[in-house]
Amino acid sequence: MKRSHFILIALVVIAGAIYAQRGPLLERIITRQIDKTLQRVDNSLMTDGKLHVILCGTAAALPDPDRAGPCTAIIAGDQFWLVDVGPSSWRNVDQLNLPISKLSGVLITHFHSDHINDLGEAITQSWIAGRSKPLDVYGPQGISDVVGGFQKAFSHDKQYRVDHHGADYMPPSGAEAVAHALPTPKGIEAEPVLEPNGLKISVFRVDHAPIDIAFGYRFEYRGRSVVISGDTKKTESVIHNAKDADLLIHEALASHMTKRATARAKELGITRIAKLADDVRNYHATPVEAAEVAEAAHAKKLVLTHIFPPLANGVARHLFLQGTSDAYKGPIILGADGTRIDIDTQGANP
Structure with missing residues (x-):
């Protein structure tokens, strides 16, 4: 018998064996997938002593097929904070396997819709995941209106879940959120506002006029620092508060690219879009x-976020970054959803 016949017979036998065992085999595959789903949370982020920064949303206000709305996760020791929760960002928080049941709180920079749209999801989904205490939400004056609105909108959902699963499994307190209005700094100096378990959080004012109050945040942990600009034009307060920061996360809108779109909209008679753009x-x-802000602040690394316009390809990304390496000599990261920066700290595990 030819060798090819032996191979064919062997393959038929193997295929038959697999077919005969298809039930147990499929069961093992399904069980493995269930285990993977149930055990996918990366709790090591809260035990390795490092300062972790994860971009959960890097788009601006207009829809971007590749990016969710603004959202940055900060994890340091047992602390897990979100800065802003823009549209679709919570899906990324979940899919990035972050420890959502241990969410410590949310910090809002300002009240544009693209920075708060997923706040209801953050409250509800972290409750479903196991958070049993009210979620603290911090932001500028007016934060109580925002939080109260989401609480009212989700009040029926809360009651449905408690009635269905019982208060032992869905404690009503976990569906609550508590608004905390942060003091508005008078000058450019950041004001320390929280220091939970060694993570120092300070707030500073930025220039997003005509928005009356818009914040940036500085995080310090075990000798390392991260600064998030929030939405702002180039301003001295970011330079001042990002001095020697290990990481500066700064918003960026490529006006040299949007000018072209504005001009074309005018040519086509689409005056409303031209005006808004x-x-x-x-x-x-x-x-x-x-990049100039990062250079002036002597920040060790710059991450660009709140990206506009949407960048469809490598050519667009190149145009977006044009000139940045001349303005700043340090490393520049064009942020994307899922970008993660792990910063070793004094006392971090090796």
Whole structure:
């Protein structure tokens, strides 16, 4: 008998054996997948002593097929904080396997819709995951209106879940959120506002006029620091508070790219879009301006986020970053959803 016949017979026998065992085999595959889903949370992020930064959303206000709305996770020791929760960002928080049941709180930079849309999901989904205490939500004056609105909108959902599963499994307190209005710093100096378990959180004011109050945040942990600019034009307060930061996360809008879209919209007679696109340029920083801020602050690394316009390909990404390496000599990361930076700290596990 030819060798090829032996191989064919062997393959038929193997296929038959697999077919005969298809039930147990499928059962093992399904069980493995269930285990993977149930045990996928990365709790090591809270035990390795490092300062972790995860970008859960890096888009601006307009829909971007590749990016969720603004959201940055900060994890340090047993502390897990979110800065802003833009549209679709919670899906990323979940899919990135972050320890959502241990969410410590949410910090809001300002009240544009693209920075708060998923707050209801953050409250509800972290409750479903196991958080049993009310969630603390911090932000500028007016935060109680925002939190109260979400609480009212989700009040029926809360009662449905408690009635269905019982208070032992869905304690009503976990569905609650508590609003905390942070003091508005008068000058450019950051004001310390929280220091939970060694993570120092400070707030500073940025320039997002005509928004009356908009914040940036500085995080310090075991000798390391991360600064999040929030939405702002190039401003001295970010430079001042990002001095020698290990990481500066700065928003960026490429006005040299949006100008083309504005001009074309005018040519086509789409005056409303042309007006709106032109207006947004005056209260955001360009990528080069963000790089200039990082250079002036002597920040060790720059991450660009709140990306606009959407970048469809490598050519667009190249145009977006044009000139940034001339303005800042340190490493520049074009942030994307899922970008993660792990910063070793004094006393971090090896």
